[in-house]
Amino acid sequence: MSDYETVIGLETHAELNTKTKIFCGCKNEFGSEANSNVCPVCLGLPGALPVLNEKVVEYAVKMGLALNCTINSVSALARKNYFYPDLPKAYQISQSYLPLCVNGYVEFLYNGSISRVRINRIHIEEDAGKLVHSENGEDKTYIDFNRCGVPLIEIVSEPDIHSSGEAVAYLKTLKSILRYLDICDCKMQEGSIRCDVNVSHNRKGGPLGTRCEMKNVNSFSAVGRAIEFEIKRQKQLLADGSSIVQQTRRWDDIMGRSFVMRTKENADDYRYFQEPDIPPFEVSKQKIEELSALIPQLPNIKIIRYVTELGISVKDAEFIADNIELSAFFDECVVSARHRPKSYCDWIMGELVKYLNSHSISFGQTRLTVGGLNDMLDAIANGIISNSAAKKVFEVLLEDQKSVDEIINELGLAQLNDISQLEVIAEQVLSSNEKSVQDYKSGKTNALGYLVGQCMKVSNGKADPVRMKEILLSYLML
Numbered sequence: 362m363s364d365y366e367t368v369i370g371l372e373t374h375a376e377l378n379t380k381t382k383i384f385c386g387c388k389n390e391f392g393s394e395a396n397s398n399v400c401p402v403c404l405g406l407p408g409a410l411p412v413l414n415e416k417v418v419e420y421a422v423k424m425g426l427a428l429n430c431t432i433n434s435v436s437a438l439a440r441k442n443y444f445y446p447d448l449p450k451a452y453q454i455s456q457s458y459l460p461l462c463v464n465g466y467v468e469f470l471y472n473g474s475i476s477r478v479r480i481n482r483i484h485i486e487e488d489a490g491k492l493v494h495s496e497n498g499e500d501k502t503y504i505d506f507n508r509c510g511v512p513l514i515e516i517v518s519e520p521d522i523h524s525s526g527e528a529v530a531y532l533k534t535l536k537s538i539l540r541y542l543d544i545c546d547c548k549m550q551e552g553s554i555r556c557d558v559n560v561s562h563n564r565k566g567g568p569l570g571t572r573c574e575m576k577n578v579n580s581f582s583a584v585g586r587a588i589e590f591e592i593k594r595q596k597q598l599l600a601d602g603s604s605i606v607q608q609t610r611r612w613d614d615i616m617g618r619s620f621v622m623r624t625k626e627n628a629d630d631y632r633y634f635q636e637p638d639i640p641p642f643e644v645s646k647q648k649i650e651e652l653s654a655l656i657p658q659l660p661n662i663k664i665i666r667y668v669t670e671l672g673i674s675v676k677d678a679e680f681i682a683d684n685i686e687l688s689a690f691f692d693e694c695v696v697s698a699r700h701r702p703k704s705y706c707d708w709i710m711g712e713l714v715k716y717l718n719s720h721s722i723s724f725g726q727t728r729l730t731v732g733g734l735n736d737m738l739d740a741i742a743n744g745i746i747s748n749s750a751a752k753k754v755f756e757v758l759l760e761d762q763k764s765v766d767e768i769i770n771e772l773g774l775a776q777l778n779d780i781s782q783l784e785v786i787a788e789q790v791l792s793s794n795e796k797s798v799q800d801y802k803s804g805k806t807n808a809l810g811y812l813v814g815q816c817m818k819v820s821n822g823k824a825d826p827v828r829m830k831e832i833l834l835s836y837l838m839l
């Protein structure tokens with residue numbers, strides 16, 4: 362079976378967090394009372410006319426630019442015709458021949474190297490309603506139309522992905538970009554991001570095999586499991602000499618397997634035609650330039666830069682890049698270049714994150730500045746404060762706008778470097794810990810660590826531990 366290659370493509374739907382729906386003024390809001398955010402347009406009542414929400418186009422163009430797409434200057438909406446109870450018009454307004462964004466790509470770090478997945482297209486469309494199956498024993502299904510007309514973008518990848526792990530990494534990348542652009546709330550548990558997964562197998566270098574599609578997989582872990590299941594199923598069929606039949610399958614995450622929904626479905630079946638109620642629309646060059654200027658450096662690019670240029674570990678790079686505020690702060694520190702990127706990273710990932718978590722606040726609620734952190738790192742580098750005293754300084758920097766010098770003086774944290782003072786401490790500790798001294802002299806060298814610890818205690822943490830150790834050793838050698 363090793364001569365077969367797994368090929369995966371994803372169609373990712375993301376709900377856009379515009380204030381109103383895509384074709385009417387109804388609120389775009391999750392969790393409202395059923396059927397409270399509806400009007401004749403989103404209910405598809407006869408005679409109601411849709412008007413395209415400009416914000417939806419802007420958000421989609423932003424995602425297109427973030428994924429290196431070409432933005433079509435003229436774009437058109439199309440009707441996708443099918444019947445389902447959650448779709449009152451019996452068609453979905455989507456895009457077909459002239460999607461908003463085409464021919465892009467996204468790069469991200471996966472397994473230590475850069476993966477590049479081409480983006481076939483990004484188009485805008487409306488969401489359908491939601492079927493609510495009764496849970497109290499009555500054999501009924503209710504319909505909530507609040508979600509009808511909620512704006513979606515569908516991001517269609519080329520079949521460039523080759524494992525479930527890479528697919529999940531790709532999805533996580535899309536999610537972090539959507540969050541950076543602030544165009545989707547990314548709450549997977551509320552269905553804000555959903556995925557259709559295509560899996561096929563072909564002989565290496567040969568033409569693409571027949572694909573099977575799994576619909577509506579809505580968590581990262583479910584995507585991973587659904588793909589693993591499908592790879593195993595297809596490889597088994599191929600090993601048995603059977604052929605793969607084109608199918609649409611439904612993934613059941615609780616059962617851990619997928620089931621056939623329907624076979625052989627093609628775009629023709631939807632009888633796409635241009636939406637007659639909304640004319641094709643233009644996105645001006647100027648608009649694209651304006652939106653392009655609003656796009657920050659994106660998390661996937663930051664991760665690659667942190668790891669390959671700054672020598673930060675993948676885990677730390679992913680954590681910092683995932684947090685817009687933290688990564689902006691880290692970037693500023695790196696630009697200041699007063700200390701190594703790794704030092705900044707260690708303090709951010711260590712004391713800062715610990716503080717934010719224990720106080721349940723975000724970075725923006727602290728008073729830490731790049732200058733403050735740099736001054737503190739200077740004080741450590743110049744031997745003015747010990748690492749443990751620096752932790753106390755750092756905590757004050759987070760809460761108060763005081764200078765590092767002020768804090769060191771107020772808290773009396775300056776390190777003791779004076780040899781004669783250190784010698785007094787050493788003599789005091791050695792005379793009151795005779796057993797440890799004997800232990801050390803009889804070969805138990807770890808007694809030295811204990812003695813250094815005692816000296817630090819006596820000095821209230823102010824002794825320079827390196828010098829302290831040297832002085833202790835000089836006495837013990839006598």
Ligand SMILES: [Zn+2]
Binds near residue numbers: 386401
């Ligand atoms: Zn409406």
